[in-house]
Amino acid sequence: MKYIEKLRNSGLRPTKQRLQICEVLFDTETTFHFTINDLANKIKRQLNHKISLATVYNTVHAFEKKGYLKQIPINSNQTYFDTNISDHHHFYDLKEEKLIDLENSDVGPIKILKKIGGKKIKSVEVLVKLED
Amino acid sequence: MKYIEKLRNSGLRPTKQRLQICEVLFDTETTFHFTINDLANKIKRQLNHKISLATVYNTVHAFEKKGYLKQIPINSNQTYFDTNISDHHHFYDLKEEKLIDLENSDVGPIKILKKIGGKKIKSVEVLVKLED
DNA sequence: CACTTTTTTAGAATCATTATAAAGTAGACT
DNA sequence: AGTCTACTTTATAATGATTCTAAAAAAGTG
Incomplete structure (x- = not known):
């Protein structure tokens, strides 16, 4: 799997959840913008099972810190992220x-x-x- | 009082609280950035009494809508405002x-x-x- | 397998913001 | 000044995104 290396190189263990979130985030034609809630729903729809909300938060923040996602500076009650880095x-x-x-x-x-x-x-x- | 007209012209009744908030926000040498919490504290310090937090929220949003304040687009857990419009x-x-x-x-x-x-x-x- | 460290998870806690609804105030008109 | 109506203020409750917790699960190592 192509994301295993990527994660390992960042010092993140390639767990099932992280790999699945990689698929949802990065196996796409185009980049997109999302909130944590958007992403949690997309995961459930696309993978047919849920990943704990806490894990989604943890993972998105880990990916952002590693530079695989960007936060979009905008005033909203939710935080927006971008897969276009x-x-x-x-x-x-x-x-x-x-x-x-x-x-x-x-x-x-x-x-x-x-x-x-x-x-x-x-x-x-x-x-x-x-x-x- | 110089803010009475300003408020009236915006369709906002010049109440005691709004006028006091105007003082704290606009009777300054320089413009400044603040969160609602910053402002509530500044009011208490400067006027020696508190204005209900709900009123501070209401007033700041009213002033922002009228263009007397600007929101600063930045990701933070609190919303930042600017008296420099x-x-x-x-x-x-x-x-x-x-x-x-x-x-x-x-x-x-x-x-x-x-x-x-x-x-x-x-x-x-x-x-x-x-x-x- | 045995062991250690990291990760996931559900649920609780936190905290900024918004909603509620009762009491107070401003403005208009007598 | 008194009356009326609409708007405001207020304390408090409700909401909702995010973070924390601590126990169970999984990953990495030998």
């Missing part, structure tokens, strides 16, 4: 409450002119809110 | 867990090349994460 941005459709990817190439280059002493820029994320 | 951005210092303003003039112009049919851009917000 490339350097990119988001539209947020306020009416539909839906996120849409915005590739880096669709945003002109961003220059941050202000510097903060002793700190390095880790990421630059753009959120474009849309209305009708 | 000018078009600007933020640094987020991951180590200190602190927000720092980033004026529009400190960010090169941002061009959003992708268009979404029937939707207008309401805002463009940049979050720059900082590490050591």
